[in-house]
Amino acid sequence: MENAPLLRMAGVKKAFAGTIALSQGDLTVQRGEVHALMGQNGAGKSTLIKALTGVVAPDAGTIELDGVxxxxxxxxxxxxxxxxPIYQEINLVGLRTIAENVFLGKELRRGPFLARRAMEEQAAELLRRVGVDADPRLPLDAVSTATQQMVAIARALSFESRLLIMDEPTSSLHDREVDTLxxxxxxxxxDGVSVVFVSHKLDELYRICDAVTILRDGRTVRSGSLRxxxxxxxxxxxxxxxxxxIETAGQTAFVRAGNPDASAPVLLDVRNVASGDLCRDASFTLHAGEVVGVAGLLGSGRSELAGAVYGAxxxxxxxxxxxxxxxxxxxARDGLRAGLALTPEDRKVTGLVGQMSIAENVTLSILDRVSRWxxxxxxxxxxxxxxxxxxxxIKASGQDQPVDQLSGGNQQKVLLARSLASTPxxxxxDEPTRGVDVGAKQEIQRLVSELVAEKKDVGVLMISSEMEEIIEGSNRIMVMRDGVTVxxxxxxSVTNGQLxxxxxxxxARESAEVA
Known part of the structure; x- marks a missing residue:
């Protein structure tokens, strides 16, 4: 068994309410290996991890640990x-001490009482193992995010874990803290411990990971050595x-895009904007009558840039x-009043109110225009x-139909209608055609094109993970990587390969033209 992998997941399947989230999930992790798990949103990564860790029961497939x-x-x-599992959001109790968090749910006792000194001594030893010199008697909230991350790892080690699953562990860390991690x-x-490392930061993956498994549309499509x-x-x-x-940066002809109308004024001038942990240094200009596409992998800071510009x-x-x-x-109210409108990436969580009607959702942000007293x-x-x-x-039985009864494409149109109704x-x-069928996607793309063609004083900033949508629907494309305009x-004139x-x-940062 010594040469057998530590973890083998094969043919794992899972559906939720008839929607297939995972159709062929395979993951093999060797002992003492750092294994990257990659995939876009909806690829099946989270479902695969949940099936492994007992959050959900798989509908089919096998999971073996140490061959069992x-x-x-x-x-x-x-x-x-x-x-x-060690999640991106630290799932510990801030008001409790570091030692109490390390032993949360499996506290050491001496009779009916907590053995606090023993917990503090063992917690200190576990913290030293992960390179942290912190007083285990301190409340967790009193230490930095990086230290909290290490406490979560120390807690995992207290279970004598053989496999750690780290979900975006560096998202809240500075460079020096990443080095320590x-x-x-x-x-x-x-020491022979294996790690499944989930991240969208390619530099980090190639720095720390040995192997990679890539998921797409609920299936494992490739596994192997990352090198x-x-x-x-x-x-x-x-x-x-x-x-x-595939062309290299040095071979790519760098063409500064022409504006659709050379005399069109600049609507937005964004310079060196930073927001949150993902958007670090983004710059672009948007002219009237223009669509600027924003391309980048998940985690590149695209949505954070949009939220910062809008005011969200x-x-x-x-x-x-x-x-x-x-x-x-x-x-966000300030952004709306200034003449900006944002259709968010997740229409169900941050966009629409499902139980409210079509009419109520469309007019939600402009009630003052359709109200008296x-x-x-x-x-x-x-x-x-x-x-x-x-x-x-929008296909519906009427304006009073609840939005959650509509198809995905019609829900997205309602969200777009709300933005257009504010006359921005x-x-x-942000991902205007995510989760909609081909027909609805084409209609939405057509509407965006018509908007800038009809209203020469309007500009559109369009974020999309689909390269064809970015290339075909934009005049210019800004590319973001690791929170920076590159x-x-x-x-x-750009090709899929170049993009x-x-x-x-x-x-080269110096090559990025911002105009």
Whole structure:
């Protein structure tokens, strides 16, 4: 058994309410290996991890640990079996001490009392193992995020875990803290502990991981040594694209895009904007009558940039001008009042209110326009909503139909209708066609094109994971990688291969034209 893999998952399947989340999940992890798990949103990574750790029961497939079939009933059951997940959001109790968190749920006791000194001594030893010199008597909230991350690892080691699952472990860490984490991971690997490492930061993957498994559309599509897979191969496999020619940064003709109308004014001028942990230094300009596409892998900072420009999340650095005047929104309401509209990436979580009607969702952000003395004018609302239902071709039994009864494509159109109803100068679309069928996708793309063609004073910033949508639907393309603008490309001359190259490996920062 010594040469057998530590973990083998084969043919794992899982469906939720008839929707297949995982159709062929395979994952093999060797002893003392750091194994990258890659895939875009919806690829099946989370479901595969949940099936392993007992959060959900797989519908089919086998899971073996040390050659023995396992079927964990809960994450706690998995921890006792030697498999410990460490999530991006630290799942510990801030008001309790570090020692109490390390032994949470399995406290040491002396009779009916907690053996606090024993827990503190053992916690200190576990912390030293992960390179942390912190007082185990301190409340968890009193230490940095990086230390909290190490406490979570120490807790996993207290279970004598053989397999750690780290989900975006560096998302809240600074460079020096990442270095410390990687030193700890390397030490665990030397001790024979295996790690499944989930991240979208390619530099980190190639720095710390030995092997990789790539999922796409609920299936494992490739596994192997990470050294044998180039960055461009990894990205193309994730996206399901096989470009005929992959060009290097030095070979790519760098063309500064022309504006659709050379005399069109600049609507947005964004310079060196940073927001949150993912968006570090992004710059672009958006002209009237123009669609600027934003390309980049998941985790590249695209959505964070959109939120910072709109006002949905704080901007920590950089400058934004709207129509030549300083734009410093403190909230989404400020962005809306300034003439911006945002259709968010997740329409169900941050976009629509499912139990509310089509009409209520469309007018949610412009109630002042369809109300008198605080009371909704139903006639005015019906007329306004009717125009957008007709224009966007929303198929429903009526304006009063709850949005959660609509198809995905029609839900997305309702979300777009809300943004258009606010008559924005700048429309920010974050994954505008995610989760919709081909017909609805084409209709939405057509509507965006018609909007900028009809209203020459409107500009669109469009974020998409689909390269064809970015290339065909944009005038210029800004590429982001690891939170930084790495290139500005002419959508009319760029190829899929060139775009993938920039998304995967970036380019010289000095080459990125911002105009």
């Amino acid at each position: 079939p396992v079927a964990f009933r809960s994450p706690h059951d998995a921890q006792r079996g030697g498999v410990s 990687f030193e700890v991971i390397s030490g665990l690997r030397d 044998e897979i180039s960055r461009i191969e990894l990205v193309s496999t994730m996206l399901g694209r096989a470009p005929e020619t 999340q704080p901007r920590t650095a950089g400058d934004v001008e709207l129509d030549g005047a300083e734009h410093t929104p403190r909230s 605080g009371v909704v004018d139903e006639k005015a609302e019906a007329e306004l909503v009717g125009r957008y239902v007709k224009r966007l071709g 100068r700048v429309l920010i679309l 290139a500005f490309l002419d959508a009319g 993938m190259m920039y998304m995967a490996s970036g380019g």
